Every structure is written in C-alpha cells, then in structure tokens.
Amino acid sequence: MSHLVETVNTNEPNITANISMPSIDELDDVTLSTPSTGQGLKYDGAEWVNDDVSGSYDLMPYSMTNGTAHGNLAAGFYTSWMTPFETPFFLGIRYKEAQYLMTNVHTSSISIFKKQINANSIYNVGFTIDANKKVLLCVDLSHCDADAAGTFVDLQWQTDTGVELGPIVRTITNGAYNRQTVVGFISTSVQTTVGLMRINNSATFGCNQSTTTRQNCVFACREVG
C-alpha cells in the first residue's frame, strides 16, 4: 500500500515531518534568472520574474508619418489655401494615409493634437498637456521638395495663447538642408495646448510634408522632471 506524501512545491517532509517553506524561486509563479543585488520581483503578465527595480518614463507621446512621400504641393499652396485653417496652429505635417498613425500614442496626461480638414488632409499640429507637467517638445520636419530654392518658413513652439516656448527655427528648400528640428519646453499649471506657430514665411511657401527625399516627419514630446 502506498501513501501520498504532503509536499509543498515538491518539497517533501524531512524526518521530523517538517516541510521547508519554498524559496522564492520555488514559488509556482516565480521564475528567477540569476538575480543580482538590488533587483526586485516584477510581474510580466503571467508570472513574477527578477528585474531591476526601475522607475519608468511616464510617457513620450509621438506621431510620425509612415515614410510615404506625398505629391508635392504647388508653390504658394500654403499661403493661398491653408492659412484659414491655422486655428490655432501651423499645419505642421501634411498627412493623408491611415490617420491612426497620427495618434499612435495617447495617454491620460498628454495627447496628440491634430487638425483634420478632410479625409485626405490630416495634420498633426501639437499636443494637449495636463496641468503640472514639464515637457520637452520636439518636431522634426522637412520642407516641400517642389518649392523653389530659398522658400522658407520660420516656426516656433507656442501655446494656443501665443506664449513663446522655444527658439525660432527655419525650414527651407535648399537641397540637402530642407530638414530641421524645432524644440521647445513648457511647464504647465493648467491643461495647455501647444503647437507650432508660423512666425514668418516666403510668399511661395508650399507646405511642410513627407516628401520624396525627406520622408519621415516626427512630432514628439518627453516629460521631464
């Protein structure tokens, strides 16, 4: 006749019928992989594993075009057709593919602010940021290839009430120099919408967009301490 022996995570009783408590690694839902000093137990969705006890960057929302080069807009297109839609911000990146790429990150405290004029005319223009956030703002954009050499637009991060948030940056059609990065910074006390403001431009300015030679355009912001 055989008897079932009580075990705890396969640990059997010793001669005094004492069953050792399992070590952390012996717990059924724990898998350790050469833990090092200072690590903790982190849940990976199915079990607990050792990992560095690290904080996390709260968020870094961004949006980008998908590398598709769109047809160049005619010289002067922006000043002729787009300025009425600049409420409140410069229409930074023309985009007309699946719009989810414009909003692939949306958190509770920072969201992407966009302007949709119609199905083929979607623009990412900035972010809406909750109160009490410090945020580094960045957009990397290119100038329309079809514009004549020297065609330019000066841009600056501002709030929707016109508070300046960073330096003025010029994008220009000039061969290899038609790509620029525009940075800014804001510390919010109330929920605030920020975006690019057009400071100045040449009359023949077409549009910033994903172009044949400079395909990806990226809006990003990063919460800082």
Added chain:
Amino acid sequence: MSHNKLKVGTGEPNRTSDIIVNVGNISDVTLTTPTNGQFLTYDGSGWENSSPTAITPGIIFAGEGATQNYSGSGASGVTTSDDILFYASSPTNTIANTTITSASSWISSITLPAGTFRILAVAGLELTASSGLIEYRWHDGTALVGCTGNAGYTDDRVGNPTVAVVAPTGNTTYTVRITTSTSVVAVASQTARHAERGYIIIEEVKT
C-alpha cells in the same frame, strides 16, 4: 465526517497532495490584480504589487526665442576660443545642485554636479558673408568635448548643434566655445538672431 485540510499560507494540496504555493499565498503578500510591469514592493508591513514610480530626468532649457541683441550680451568676442552666451530671461533648471551663471539674462556658463548628462547647444551668431562659418563645441574648463556644431550665413543654416554626453565626477563648469570663426559679425554689431534661434538643452541621464 470532515477532515482538516493542510494548507501553506492559502495554498491547498492538489490531488497528489502537493501544496502549490504562489506569491499571493504568502501571508505577508497582498496582491491586487497585478498587471504587466508591476513590482512586488514592501509597504512597511507587508509586500504588495505596485507600479514603479515614474522617473523623469532633470533638465535645463534655455532659449525662448526672445528678440535680444547679442551686442548687449557682454560677450568678450566672437573669435576662436571665445565663449558664446545664451539669452534666457527665466531658464528652466530642474537638475539639483546645478548653477547657471548669467548676467542680464545672458548665460555664460553652466556648472553641473557629479552625474551623467546629455548637453546640447545651438548658436546663431550672425555672419558677414555667405562664405562665413562659425563652429563651436562644448568646453569643460579643460578641453573641448563632444561634436562640433556650426551656423552659416542664412537663417536656415542655424540649428546644427554641438552635443556631448558628459559624466563629471564633481562640479564642472561648461561653456560653448568658438572653434572656427570666419566672417563673424563683431559683438558690437550683432543683432537678435542668436537669441531668437539659439538654445541650450541639458538632460540628466539616469544611470
């Protein structure tokens, strides 16, 4: 007839009498629907699952696009080995134990404590000719560090930064130093391009 069932914590025997013990069965652990990425942390009396606290890096940001003439900066010059000043009426500084040295809102240097930092600067000093060029790099008081930034005659040629990752072991003062100066407008005649288009970003790197 009932029998007492042997338990370990809240872990009960299965049909082969093996008592399966999970993290949540331990007496001093309280799990509340753990989610991906949570840690087991001690709350003073027991262990509980919680999300890690967000870490946000400290930052210095100086460059508000103000229209301020560089002629009023107090800069000593715009030739090689001169330092470039940056205008910021209220620079952001959330890096502890850091000193921004300025006069009349023109920043001449930044002193960083021990740590690791990514330092970036863009300068926009004006030039007298399309063939002109100004190049600049970060300087740590002893040597030039990082890559070279540059600016050209037209405004679209402003934006090429000097960038370095530095790891001072104690208080170290950094400036942006001119390394090439060709056809640069004299300080007394410089207008607002540098204040409008120049900036400094220093980010704390958590290591």
